[in-house]
Amino acid sequence: xxxxxxFGVPVSTGESAIDNTSTMEKSSLPRSxxxxxxxxxxxxxxxSMRERSVxxxxxxxxxxxxxxxxxxxxxxxxxxxVHLTINKNDSDKGGNRSSSKGLDDDDNDGGEDDDEVELGHxxxxxxxxxxxxxxxxxxxxxxxxxxxxxxxxxxxxPRAKFYLEEYDHDLYGAxxxxxxxxxxxxxxGGLDTPMPLPEPSFAVLATLGSFLGIACVGGLDAAxxxxxxxxxxxxxxxxxxxxxxxxxxPESKVRGGSFFLFSFVGASLFSFAEERKREGWVGWRGGAAxxxxxxxxxxxxxxPSHIFSPSLPTLSPPEPLRRSSLSRSTSSGDRC
Amino acid sequence: MLSAAVGAxxxxxxxxxxxxxxxxxxxxxxxxxxxxMMLTSTTHPPGGATALLAxxxxxxxxxxxxxxxxxxGIGSAGMQAVALLVNNLHR
Numbered sequence: 001x002x003x004x005x006x007f008g009v010p011v012s013t014g015e016s017a018i019d020n021t022s023t024m025e026k027s028s029l030p031r032s033x034x035x036x037x038x039x040x041x042x043x044x045x046x047x048s049m050r051e052r053s054v055x056x057x058x059x060x061x062x063x064x065x066x067x068x069x070x071x072x073x074x075x076x077x078x079x080x081x082v083h084l085t086i087n088k089n090d091s092d093k094g095g096n097r098s099s100s101k102g103l104d105d106d107d108n109d110g111g112e113d114d115d116e117v118e119l120g121h122x123x124x125x126x127x128x129x130x131x132x133x134x135x136x137x138x139x140x141x142x143x144x145x146x147x148x149x150x151x152x153x154x155x156x157x158p159r160a161k162f163y164l165e166e167y168d169h170d171l172y173g174a175x176x177x178x179x180x181x182x183x184x185x186x187x188x189g190g191l192d193t194p195m196p197l198p199e200p201s202f203a204v205l206a207t208l209g210s211f212l213g214i215a216c217v218g219g220l221d222a223a224x225x226x227x228x229x230x231x232x233x234x235x236x237x238x239x240x241x242x243x244x245x246x247x248x249x250p251e252s253k254v255r256g257g258s259f260f261l262f263s264f265v266g267a268s269l270f271s272f273a274e275e276r277k278r279e280g281w282v283g284w285r286g287g288a289a290x291x292x293x294x295x296x297x298x299x300x301x302x303x304p305s306h307i308f309s310p311s312l313p314t315l316s317p318p319e320p321l322r323r324s325s326l327s328r329s330t331s332s333g334d335r336c
Numbered sequence: 337m338l339s340a341a342v343g344a345x346x347x348x349x350x351x352x353x354x355x356x357x358x359x360x361x362x363x364x365x366x367x368x369x370x371x372x373m374m375l376t377s378t379t380h381p382p383g384g385a386t387a388l389l390a391x392x393x394x395x396x397x398x399x400x401x402x403x404x405x406x407x408x409g410i411g412s413a414g415m416q417a418v419a420l421l422v423n424n425l426h427r
Contacts, residue, residue: 240369
């Protein structure tokens with residue numbers, strides 16, 4: 001991609017970049033008519049690719065190739081107007097296929113099979129020599145990652161002022177001497193809009209929803225958790241946070257139900273593992289003490305908690321010691 | 337802090353000593369906290385958790401349960417200070 005940016009020649013990705021025997025042939029064809037405002041659909045190998053036209057430089061990219069994946073990738077990345085032909089063993093396909101287009105001239109694609117390789121390279125080089133003369137194309141789409149990397153140079157205004165207002169909230173463009181003050185200025189805030197006040201109906205709805213949700217969970221807690229059916233509490237404190245997320249944040253990325261379910265289940269599984277490891281130091285003693293009897297063997301086999309237990313040395317003990325400690329802990333049964 | 341205050345208030349108002357069931361107190365605490373946060377545009381999910389914690393405390397904290405507000409205030413102020421330093425480092 002960097003090469004394509006520097007040289008103006010689209011370097012295709014994937015196997016053609018690895019394979020040095022020029023499976024990719026760059027044939028620089030005469031420029032098709034460059035149209036700014038028009039975007040037309042090209043039919044290439046059954047896949048329709050949208051032809052893009054860059055506004056300022058009026059370039060367009062069209063590809064004819066056999067490999068649809070490579071075509072898509074390179075069409076996303078390339079913004080030059082070099083016609084790229086990626087074909088294995090026959091370059092006639094490109095000619096036959098692309099003759100259906102009306103815009104390109106016909107002598108583009110049919111070509112000499114044998115010397116298309118070096119001709120293509122040659123023409124590619126001429127294009128590469130010709131490209132930097134034009135105004136640099138504005139980066140579009142995915143190609144912006146490489147071309148946007150160099151920061152725009154700071155304006156050449158005379159730096160009579162010690163502090164520039166324009167660097168208030170932008171540390172990257174700022175010279176080094178402007179950083180501390182810009183850093184302090186950023187702390188004043190004002191960069192973000194405050195959370196809007198909700199509509200009254202939505203506020204009532206959120207309040208009702210959170211009430212019903214917590215009441216439901218609390219009812220489950222009262223019905224199941226405090227009895228012998230499910231011997232653990234159901235109502236957790238973090239469900240309050242979930243209620244806020246679910247009911248009162250109208251459009252949030254973390255609002256979905258799948259987040260709610262899977263994060264809680266996954267986090268509880270993970271914390272179960274952690275609790276197995278460091279039991280006796282932290283944890284929910286009642287539940288842990290009860291579950292220890294049930295899953296004693298499982299926990300001992302899966303989680304070698306004696307490594308993490310503070311009574312043993314930090315460095316891993318030699319093998320007989322480890323085994324003896326494990327057997328001791330399993331026999332005593334109070335520490336696993 | 338607001339939610340902790342709300343939760344402590346609800347814990348005082350609807351304490352289980354008066355025969356209010358547990359689930360009702362917790363639901364009222366979370367709903368009130370949600371409403372207060374939305375009205376003051378300080379919606380923050382752990383606030384609901386704080387209110388739920390405060391409302392379902394088996395034994396109220398000292399200062400009639402309002403010491404939780406103090407704890408929450410100190411902790412969130414410290415974390416906010418660190419966040420202010422760190423999050424302004426980039427862009």
